[in-house]
Amino acid sequence: MLKRFKTDFYLAMLTLVTTLIVLCILPYAVYRLYTGNYLVGFADLVVVLSSLIATTVAWRSGDTVKPGVFMAAVFCIGVLVICFALGIDGLFWVYPFMVFIFFLVSPFRAFILLLLLLISLFVMANVFPNRVFSSQFQMMAFFVTTGVTSIFAFIFAYRAQVQRFELHRLATTDGLTGAANRRTLNDRLAIAVLEMSKLERPYGLLLLDLDHFKQINDNHGHKQGDEILVKLVPVLQSLLRQSDQVFRFGGEEFVVLISDVKPAMLLVLAEKLRAGVQQQMVLPNGSYMTTSIGGAMLKPDEEWESWLHRADMALYQAKHQGRNQVVIV
Numbered sequence: 001m002l003k004r005f006k007t008d009f010y011l012a013m014l015t016l017v018t019t020l021i022v023l024c025i026l027p028y029a030v031y032r033l034y035t036g037n038y039l040v041g042f043a044d045l046v047v048v049l050s051s052l053i054a055t056t057v058a059w060r061s062g063d064t065v066k067p068g069v070f071m072a073a074v075f076c077i078g079v080l081v082i083c084f085a086l087g088i089d090g091l092f093w094v095y096p097f098m099v100f101i102f103f104l105v106s107p108f109r110a111f112i113l114l115l116l117l118l119i120s121l122f123v124m125a126n127v128f129p130n131r132v133f134s135s136q137f138q139m140m141a142f143f144v145t146t147g148v149t150s151i152f153a154f155i156f157a158y159r160a161q162v163q164r165f166e167l168h169r170l171a172t173t174d175g176l177t178g179a180a181n182r183r184t185l186n187d188r189l190a191i192a193v194l195e196m197s198k199l200e201r202p203y204g205l206l207l208l209d210l211d212h213f214k215q216i217n218d219n220h221g222h223k224q225g226d227e228i229l230v231k232l233v234p235v236l237q238s239l240l241r242q243s244d245q246v247f248r249f250g251g252e253e254f255v256v257l258i259s260d261v262k263p264a265m266l267l268v269l270a271e272k273l274r275a276g277v278q279q280q281m282v283l284p285n286g287s288y289m290t291t292s293i294g295g296a297m298l299k300p301d302e303e304w305e306s307w308l309h310r311a312d313m314a315l316y317q318a319k320h321q322g323r324n325q326v327v328i329v
């Protein structure tokens with residue numbers, strides 16, 4: 001639970017906003033109902049309940065988009081009702097809302113919802129003159145300040161989102177080849193173990209190691225060696241299904257994670273990869289790269305570390321037996 005809270009930004013934000021809503025708006029709702037302002041009290045209660053429901057759904061389903069949009073839309077309507085009922089006093093709520101809507105939904109969605117909110121307020125102010133604003137000047141000042149705040153909040157949220165995505169990409173992919181990195185592999189293997197035990201989903205693992213790669217570096221240079229590693233990833237991907245994932249394990253070693261596979265099929269796939277590398281990875285001098293492959297099916301109740309270790313042992317055996325071959329255990 002703590003891990004999901006740490007890694008899923010929008011889930012953490014939905015939870016945080018809901019906690020703040022319960023702490024800050026619920027007392028208001030009680031106060032409004034107690035003092036007979038039923039419309040505002042009811043709107044406050046709807047906002048609190050909607051937040052609780054949306055956040056619960058997000059935690060259960062893992063989907064934060066629909067609950068976030070739902071919560072943001074309910075808040076927009078809530079703010080409109082509060083502005084209609086309280087007039088100028090209600091307008092103060094627009095400003096904090098303009099900031100925290102960016103914590104609930106993506107910057108573009110938040111900006112569009114804010115635009116709709118401001119247009120609705122503008123229509124309301126013109127249909128019911130003097131209800132929300134006491135003068136034209138006040139109305140103008142409100143729309144200019146909220147417009148400027150929306151634009152700056154959008155720019156800030158958009159930049160933060162771009163940086164978050166970039167950080168995530170840097171943390172999860174290998175800088176040279178663009179394949180998923182070892183950290184991502186560990187997470188994916190843990191998920192595979194979970195899916196195997198809960199859904200009985202069969203998984204296979206292939207560990208590939210290019211043969212005599214040191215000689216490539218020595219004979220053709222490190223840059224050429226890098227280019228071969230970069231080229232290898234799309235070659236492997238072209239031979240696999242979209243659901244199969246390629247990871248760089250380190251150096252010239254790669255891991256392929258294959259779901260919904262039977263042991264016989266794992267061997268066929270490994271052979272296909274071995275042959276594909278030999279056919280497609282041509283060296284500058286016209287010779288071909290070869291690869292050794294070790295593979296293992298995930299056993300019931302097995303830890304991912306032991307699964308990976310068995311595939312590593314199989315790879316060791318393939319190397320030991322002369323390279324350019326497949327060993328599945």
Ligand SMILES: Nc1nc2c(ncn2[C@@H]2O[C@H](COP(=O)(O)OP(=O)(O)OP(=O)(O)O)[C@@H](O)[C@H]2O)c(=O)[nH]1
Nearest residue numbers: 209210211212213214215217222223225226251252
């Ligand atoms: N160009 C390049 N070389 C790398 C990279 N990472 C590791 N290497 C090289 O890969 C080579 C691996 O050498 P070894 O572990 O001896 O293996 P090998 O020569 O492939 O021999 P076998 O695996 O036994 O067939 C070393 O020379 C490393 O310097 C990289 O990112 N780029």
